[in-house]
Amino acid sequence: xxxxxxxxxxILNEPLLWEKGKKGRxxxxxxxxxxxxxxxxxxxxxxxxxxxxxxxVDVVRHYTRLSQWNFGVDTGMYPLGSxxxxxxxxxxxxxxxxxxxxxxxxxxxxxxxxxxxxLIYELEKYLxxxxxxxxxxxxxxxxxxxxxxxxxxxxxxxxxxxxxxSKILVPxxxxxxxxxxxxxxxxxxxxxxxxxxxxxxKESIESAMDEDTAGLMVTNPNTLGLFEENIRSIADIVxxxxxxxxxxxxxxxxxxxxxxxxxxxxxxxxxxxxxxxxTPHGGGGPGxxxxxVRKDLEPFLxxxxxxxxQGRYYxxxxxxxxxxxxxxxxxxxxxMIKAYSYIRTLGAEGLKKASQLxxxxxxxxxxxxxxxxxxxxxxxxxHECVFSDKRQKAAKVTTxxxxxxxxxxxxxxxxxxxxxxxxxxxxxxxxxxxSKEDIDGLIEAFKAIVEEANHDPDLLRNAPFRCxxxxxxxxxxxxxxxxxx
Ligand SMILES: *Cc1c(COP(=O)(O)O)cnc(C)c1O
Numbered sequence: 161x162x163x164x165x166x167x168x169x170x171i172l173n174e175p176l177l178w179e180k181g182k183k184g185r186x187x188x189x190x191x192x193x194x195x196x197x198x199x200x201x202x203x204x205x206x207x208x209x210x211x212x213x214x215x216x217v218d219v220v221r222h223y224t225r226l227s228q229w230n231f232g233v234d235t236g237m238y239p240l241g242s243x244x245x246x247x248x249x250x251x252x253x254x255x256x257x258x259x260x261x262x263x264x265x266x267x268x269x270x271x272x273x274x275x276x277x278x279l280i281y282e283l284e285k286y287l288x289x290x291x292x293x294x295x296x297x298x299x300x301x302x303x304x305x306x307x308x309x310x311x312x313x314x315x316x317x318x319x320x321x322x323x324x325x326s327k328i329l330v331p332x333x334x335x336x337x338x339x340x341x342x343x344x345x346x347x348x349x350x351x352x353x354x355x356x357x358x359x360x361x362k363e364s365i366e367s368a369m370d371e372d373t374a375g376l377m378v379t380n381p382n383t384l385g386l387f388e389e390n391i392r393s394i395a396d397i398v399x400x401x402x403x404x405x406x407x408x409x410x411x412x413x414x415x416x417x418x419x420x421x422x423x424x425x426x427x428x429x430x431x432x433x434x435x436x437x438x439t440p441h442g443g444g445g446p447g448x449x450x451x452x453v454r455k456d457l458e459p460f461l462x463x464x465x466x467x468x469x470q471g472r473y474y475x476x477x478x479x480x481x482x483x484x485x486x487x488x489x490x491x492x493x494x495x496m497i498k499a500y501s502y503i504r505t506l507g508a509e510g511l512k513k514a515s516q517l518x519x520x521x522x523x524x525x526x527x528x529x530x531x532x533x534x535x536x537x538x539x540x541x542x543h544e545c546v547f548s549d550k551r552q553k554a555a556k557v558t559t560x561x562x563x564x565x566x567x568x569x570x571x572x573x574x575x576x577x578x579x580x581x582x583x584x585x586x587x588x589x590x591x592x593x594x595s596k597e598d599i600d601g602l603i604e605a606f607k608a609i610v611e612e613a614n615h616d617p618d619l620l621r622n623a624p625f626r627c628x629x630x631x632x633x634x635x636x637x638x639x640x641x642x643x644x645x
Contacts, residue, residue, distance in 0.1 A: 174225040181212025187219055229628045231572050237598050241544045241575035241587025242383055244413045244435035252438045256497040266489040270474055277473035281466040283500045287450050292420030294455025298448055299462045299491040303410045306430025306449030307341035312483040313428055313460040314374050314404045315345050325374040331360050332581050333382035335408055347374060358384045358537040365394045375404035381411045383579040384537055385544035395425025412436045414519055414543035417512025427454045438502035439495045446492040462486045517592035518543040525588055528603045532610040536582050544589035548582050557613040557620050559584040565623035569605035
């Protein structure tokens with residue numbers, strides 16, 4: 161195979177700034193004082209923080225070196241399943257940096273921020289159109305926050321009808337945040353098993369759904385990367401018992417321009433702008449998880465809403481049935497600007513093409529990798545596919561060993577041990593932004609690793625070798641973080 165991407169390079173060691181500092185070094189040059197010195201009141205001088213003395217070049221090199229210890233979508237392929245780590249065009253960042261946006265104070269009167277209000281208004285319209293829903297609110301700040309908003313809306317809907325329901329159905333292929341969001345609304349999650357095909361069956365919903373159940377919370381495509389093909393008839397069953405269907409739409413990257421969620425019977429859903437619509441996901445940066453609803457559920461959306469009257473935009477709180485306010489001001493506006501710019505640059509055709517390519521790339525990987533990795537659900541997938549380490553069991557090589565080794569080949573590991581329904585899962589989401597050459601590189605790397613598993617399993621058990629840090633005790637890292645280095 162070709163030389164692996166991450167094989168070499170000057171990845172330089174770097175001490176702490178405190179170890180690097182030398183008394184008297186200074187990071188700025190200012191001219192000598194040309195006024196007489198004056199006494200200052202000594203009592204005004206307190207001990208400052210213990211900052212090291214450093215030159216400009218010390219500081220620049222320090223942070224540049226640290227930045228190279230990190231891996232990101234700008235460095236290489238990042239096939240982390242369920243996360244849509246695609247490359248995000250820089251033009252969208254640029255537009256989000258326009259001074260008119262970045263300098264806008266959130267408490268500006270409406271007449272002075274018409275552009276920002278219009279952007280929110282139009283973005284909500286686009287998102288409603290892309291999903292096939294009646295209305296949207298961009299206020300929630302993350303996917304899980306959108307889920308919470310959705311659950312609160314479902315709760316408010318039942319309450320308005322004078323009903324109290326205590327349960328919510330959550331399939332075993334749902335994202336982990338789903339039951340958590342449901343229980344924040346005091347709903348009890350009832351797990352529903354998916355069929356041998358990795359999707360929900362009509363029968364399982366039929367037997368679980370009753371009049372104490374507020375609805376179904378379904379991730380579509382689900383976390384196996386499979387489209388819930390029975391969703392239409394499942395939605396009918398839920399509706400016939402007075403429930404609502406919530407769709408976790410964080411996987412919308414597979415469906416844009418191809419699936420009308422409203423027509424599938426979805427009542428409420430959320431999107432992850434920081435996955436599908438041009439903001440990187442992860443790293444703790446700001447996100448946005450818009451909640452979209454069927455037209456008649458619009459009154460329940462969070463306030464304030466941006467409304468339009470004769471070409472002017474206003475903020476309105478005149479929604480008596482609203483679930484209230486979920487975020488300071490209007491949510492994370494910078495993320496919205498990028499999503500708006502992304503949607504406008506790609507247009508309807510471009511968005512559709514993005515989803516088609518995401519699905520094509522995943523199916524290509526599925527077909528090529530299934531020659532040497534076990535594929536538990538061998539059927540067409542959407543934007544991601546899930547393998548396992550079953551075939552490497554005999555050599556006592558695990559999923560963890562294989563993906564640690566992948567880093568030596570210059571690829572970020574995929575998602576592992578999730579979804580839970582697959583033992584030793586390896587979940588790969590290539591996204592539409594990877595070229596065939598890059599995808600082939602990943603496939604070749606996996607192929608080489610599987611060969612190593614057969615011939616030199618000990619090597620894999622000790623991998624990685626070329627990374628800055630080797631195997632970490634991840635549980636200890638979370639429980640006893642060492643924040644000082
Ligand atoms: C990422 C993801 C979420 C959660 O989104 P956050 O922004 O991380 O809260 C929920 N559901 C699915 C299917 C996801 O992939």
